[in-house]
Amino acid sequence: MAHLPEDARHRLRDVALKAGAVVCGVADAAAFEKHAPAGHRPADFLPGARAVIVVGGAAPRAGDWQASPWVLQTMGTTERIQGVGRRLAQYVEAEFGYYALYLPPGTESGSNPFVSLMLAAELAGLGSRSLAGPVLNREHGFLYWSAVATTAPLPVDGPEDEGACPAPACRQMWERERTTPCLSVCPIDGGGCLGGELVNGRPVRHSYDRDRCATRVHTHWIGGFQQVLEATLNEPDREKRKMMLYGDYFTRTLWALTYSSTNMAQCFECLRVCPAAHGLRPLE
């Protein structure tokens, strides 16, 4: 019978932070049942799962946000936090003797994840959903997430009571203009992706056009490759076909697909204008 050390939570947090995470929390695996459909809960992937360890980090740096959108597009960072998740899964098994499953960050089919990492972050008390969509941490703002399901009976965190969104400045803007920075930069009624309001000071999303957002956020990713491939095959003119395959758009798409991991995401506008997305620490 494995014995879970009393300081297991602290040790996990230390390992996670040393490996590059900025936050680490634990969600109750059973808490997913209220929110996630069957087939998308931790116990569907790890029988007997009791807890989900969630780490966040690897966000664009303050300097990246200061750079031009073109530069920010090339800062691939999400993969760094996934390495932390993998390491934690091995650590739990080696040190505590309980099963641990690194929850895959990719999609099961279409745009659907196996287990929602955003939901995991919320249930682990690491952040809450914003009007813009991403889960924002109160101290660090926008982060990328990785999660590990485990049978270890770790003490769990609950969802946070008050989220980072809306920021005080957004509340004031709402009172004044009935919109917020993210809603005004990408309004769903004006060709954008986001629709929502503040109700009693809380963010309430009414609509989010995921498909439209995906075509803007991942212009150079797998979808871009598929789009150019189809257009090229449909193009009868050999010279035009050559231009399509050797042109900048397809070249950047190939860079995005390969290990160099540049051009992973191209639109950060809702988060660029979000006062809560960049953390609390101002830099010089």
Added chain:
Amino acid sequence: MLNAMSATTREEEIKAVGRRAGARVVGIAAASAFDAHAPEGHRPADMLPGAKAVVVAGGDGPTAGAWRCPDNRVMEITGYDLRENVAVHAMADHIEREWRHYAIQAPALPVHGHAPPMSMMLAAELAGLGTRSFAAHIILNPEYGLLYYAALITTLELAPDPPLDRPACPHPGCVAMYKRIGTTPCLRVCPACLSGRVSSEGRIEESTYNRERCHSRAQTYGIGSFQKALLDIVNEDDPAQRHAKIHGDFFTKSLQAIGFYRDSIAQCFECMRVCPVGRKYRKLE
């Protein structure tokens, strides 16, 4: 000639660097040991002139939790951290910086067909980290079972570790099973790809592995599936069918597999799932 004391010190020091960087096991082979087994052009000295030693790192595969997952798609895309490559680079950096000798990562990915420039399986065997198994000839470490291997080649002279005196495969449980019913867990679970005989001494007497068939099952998403789907797409005359094939899950997953996400590296683990070597590390609470 190496001084025995300093040899121990430098070898242990290098291995410790590898383990700290994430390797589960580290072993050392003499570069010249490849001459008896690898064809010309595939030996360490063909990659790095003056090569004296090959340092091999074995990294963990899927976690025990991943082996328990009832959704086979998860094992297809998760569980690898490929730390053996990181460990090899950490050790190579250490050798060049601290010992002032050349060190390179041994090239392992095929440059034509399935033939690697240098065999990591052979490197692991010669470094005493494991032996070939009935199960697709995968190298099994006697303690941990399935590991993933990477290696570095160096001009630094290092005392090699001896190859294992007793092979990891067949496991005593498999020998007993063979005596009873004439097969082993892996041979039984995949008669399509594997066949073999256990000798009266409990050793592998004969082993056959259908690599082409195994490859088509173990890597249903990857470079091969991308090429297959692409050819099918290019040959498709109907624009609507072409659209469906390009944007369908199979081609999309193939693209994810060849991308840096490391999704879908391998899809069939059945011979390893039933292998008892290293199973104690897969039985947790």
